[in-house]
Amino acid sequence: MKKIKNIGIVLLVMMVLSSTSCSDNFLDEELTTKYSTEYFDSPKGLEELAVSLYGNIRWHYGFEWAYGVTLYGTDEFTTGNDLTNEMWNTYDNRFGPNGATVGTGAINGNATSPAALWDEMYYGIASANTIIAKAETVITDVRVRNRVLAHAYFMRGYNYYRLTAQYGGVVLQTTPVTTVVRNFVRSSEEDSWKQVISDLRNAYTLFEGEVYTYGKGITWTKATAAHFLAKALLFRSSERNDAWNSSYKDADIKEAIDVCSYAISARGSLTPNYSDLYANWTGIDCPNEQLSEILMAAGHNGDAATVGRFGNRTYNYFAPQFSAFSGSWVRRGVWIGSMDFQRCRPTEYSYAVYDHVNDARMWKTFKTVYGINTLQTSNPNGLKLGDPGIVMILNTKNDNTYNGYTFGCAATQFPNWKDDAKRLPEWTIGARQTPTSGALTTKVGQFSPNSLVLYQNGVYVAPNFKSTTFCNFFAGINKTDDGSRNAERGDAHRDVIMARLAETYLLRAECYVRLGQYGPAMNDLNVVRSRGQWKAGENRSYYVDGSVAFVNNALNTGTNATNYINSNLNMNTYYLSNPGVAVTTAASNLLLTSFPNSLPTEDEVILAKIGATTNYDRALNFILNERTRELLGEWDRWETLSRTGTLVKRTIAYNPEAKFITVGKHELRPIPQAFIDGLLNDDGTNLTAEQKKAWQNPNY
Structure with a gap:
């Protein structure tokens, strides 16, 4: 004291x-x-x-x-090409008690x-x-x-x-x-x-x-x-x-279980469709902002009195710099729900932690396709407005489909796509995807001026797609996208979710793990994973995000309306990323049958890399993985890893830019x-x- x-x-x-x-x-x-x-x-x-x-x-x-x-300097996110808050991710000597100014080494005054x-x-x-x-x-x-x-x-x-x-x-x-x-x-x-x-x-x-x-x-x-x-x-x-x-542990865990149980019983079941939490945001104060699963949110709306110094700026931070690397085929604007400020780039872990085939949350979270909204003078492949202009293939490490392909950005890619055998399967242009219908055809021949793949020859190559020092070409997440903005850089109008019931289930599961009660923990985990499965009838190649709010935006007229239609194609790269999967609308299964033994393959790979071998360590780190799958980008990753004593180990394993993170120092600010x-x-x-x-x- x-x-x-x-x-x-x-x-x-x-x-x-x-x-x-x-x-x-x-x-x-x-x-x-x-x-x-x-x-x-x-x-x-x-x-x-x-x-x-x-x-x-x-x-x-x-x-x-x-x-x-909340997110930098963890296993989930690293820096994109913008380095405003780089020191929060690298933990270098610019990160310290004297603040973050240009005078202390920050790249700009926004740090x-x-x-x-x-x-x-x-x-x-x-x-x-x-x-x-x-x-x-x-x-x-x-x-x-x-x-x-x-x-x-x-x-x-x-x-x-x-x-x-x-x-x-x-x-x-x-x-x-x-x-x-x-x-x-x-x-x-x-x-x-x-x-x-x-x-x-x-x-x-x-x-x-x-x-x-x-x-x-x-x-x-x-x-x-x-x-x-x-x-x-x-x-x-x-x-x-x-x-x-030590004197608090048992009583604290039991009390935590009790209060979690109150919240779960009081609020009922999770909302059935994961997309309704974030992707299906249709405009200011839409019904999805009132879902019973939401326990706390920072409220925003269209009232002029609520904008300004602390307006919602989160739509800026998760998109890649599509307007730059696309060679201007994809131009940014209010019709796309995000701004391409390229702050938070997902790490290899944040893609690899998902079951790419069976976990719908991955494809309801990552934006992998942008449509062409601006034609360029040089157009040897006869591209049209509304054709895919950016395609991000999120394949897995053991996929060899694209080993011989050349990927990259428009400025350098054209000479490498003359061979039809190395072009992508094509979309049915003009037939937009819906939640229950539409898929990629099997015909080869679709050209995209910008394409990315995660793995070739078993090597993680996504960071190679760069503009300068860091990667600015990546699949961003859509949980903050907002097509209701009144200007390209105007405040967003959607609420920011700060707590929801799915996390309550994960908290209670962790409490059970800490008591060695793995059966009840698995039951809670399966409640969350069950919602994350594909449901029967869902179109796995369908995609939507908060850009859809632009349909009700007063700016949605004339050229803006055309840009909205051409930019947002309602499609993802599910089938390109999982080339061995036939087109299907069948339900999938993510339910655990054993815990913490015999975990899914993607988890076993991660647990092996970080050296989690005991039942407790396996169970705890599985829950940390599940938190990523469910809560990616939801503003509490650093806190969670610091709390569980896993910050340094997991960050070193999956965030190469966090070079200076140190045990005994960086668990606190x-x-x-x-x-x-x-x-x-x-x-x-x-x-x-x-x-x-x-x-x-x-x-x-």
């Missing part, structure tokens, strides 16, 4: 974001800044402050930190500082503290009081969860501050988790079941609190905290140096070098 003074650092109370608490959706409220803090001495004021807490979570998806602090999360979370905490301190005396209606307290405890618990997961022990401020804060204490990681768990337990107790009070399906409920309470309990009992957590430098001793003197070192995480 380190008690120090600080001059000039104040914990601010968030501005009230709304003028009333009875709207159907908190994002419909007008931004109101006219109230003083005295307004919070009234029941209405406190209830409106509780509504405003929903605004704090939107910060997480408003800029480059969305992926930097994420380790201080970003540290600074922002305390805004929501300050608002929660105000509610918790005042509610008992200000609000006499017990139901209303419990409602606002539930929101306040949840917000404080969630924000401290995020801080503790990233930094370890943090400053625990649990009472309102109205003047300059002069004394800070950095609590231990153990005490920080105690606070997180206490707050989330209080929220779980106070929420009125699945009663929606301040919004629609995105509203926090008892099931939301249960989910994050389980995550916090599991975090405290996981490997990162083994130095001190650095405490911001600017914060430490602002601290003073009780007598007003500056901290010594040793005192500052004591505040910092190890080896920074």
Whole structure:
């Protein structure tokens, strides 16, 4: 425990974001800044402050930190050709407590500082503290009081969860501050988790079941609190905290199972079609945003008051740079649901972890085909608008079909495709795919100016398709695509899912594994895997993503409408990627029959590479694999690997760019140096070098 003074650092109370608490959706409220803090001495004021807490979570998806602090530097994602947050992935000497600026070696001013999360979370905490301190005396209606307290405890618990997961022990401020804060204490990681768990337990107790009070399906409920309470309990009992957590483990795991079971029973079954969670997003506030599987989301809509500094920018980060490497055959625009900022490139692991034949989630997640929307002057192959302009074949390591083929980008590829034997099977152009019909023909002769394959001769060759230093030609994921944008670089309008019931099943499965109860764990895993199977009647070559929202976009007129039709072909490369599979609409089977022995082949390969041999290690790492298959790109991979003590091993195995990741250092983020430098001793003197070192995480 380190008690120090600080001059000039104040914990601010968030501005009230709304003028009333009875709207159907908190994002419909007008931004109101006219109230003083005295307004919070009234029941209405406190209830409106509780509504405003929903605004704090939107910060997480408003800029480059969305992926930097959650996805980079793991087994799932590495850098594309844009290196804005490269240091978060490589862990080189630019990643440290001094931030990430051009002066410290960042490539541009958009890089994420380790201080970003540290600074922002305390805004929501300050608002929660105000509610918790005042509610008992200000609000006499017990139901209303419990409602606002539930929101306040949840917000404080969630924000401290995020801080503790990233930094370890943090400053625990649990009472309102109205003047300059002069004394800070950095609590231990153990005490920080105690606070997180206490707050989330209080929220779980106070929420009125699945009663929606301040919004629609995105509203926090008892099931939301249960989910994050389980995550916090599991975090405290996981490997990162083994130095001190032995006395908590059994009780924490059993409690986590109990609260997971509440959420699962309260919310019912998973939504039947995985595509409905992300791919079938048809526009602002569409029904798919209200699915009962969604436990928490950062809400966005078309209201002008909700755009701006923390608008949804996530559609920028997962697509390859298709407008550049395609030789301008595929031009970007609002008609394609993503921007090609090439931030997050999937690793070899993120493709190989799937059963490419039987796991529908792979083909409902990866975008593998772009249509030609701009014809070029040089067109020796007679390409037409709407022909496939970019084709990404996601084959497996043991596939030899494409060993003699030449793949690449338009600028260099034309001379290599004169031999019909080395052209791709062709699509039936003009007959668009539907969810239940349409497939590739078997005729050879289709030419595509840009094509990629994952493996040739058993070697992973996808990183070879480069423009400069890093790969900018890869299959991105579609979970953030948004065709409702009003401008090419405008804010997205779709909600960002932060928690859903499938993860709750995976959390409970992990708890069972930690108790050595592999049968119940397998049952929970099979619930998730069952939804991931192909259903009878599904067209496996059909593809859709949030670009489809453009159908209802006011911009969908004239040339824009034509570009939408030509760019989004509703097809994937399932049959090209699995050349031995005949066209079929039969159901597939992903169900486990033995656990943790005799696991699927793709898992056995991964477990062998990372050296997981004991039943426990096999089971835990299988769940980490299953989390990828189910939750790829859903903003918590770094946290999960850090928690389970697998971050370094799995990252070294599958992320070649993470060259400097170090055991005993990078499982925690650095405490911001600017914060430490602002601290003073009780007598007003500056901290010594040793005192500052004591505040910092190890080896920074």
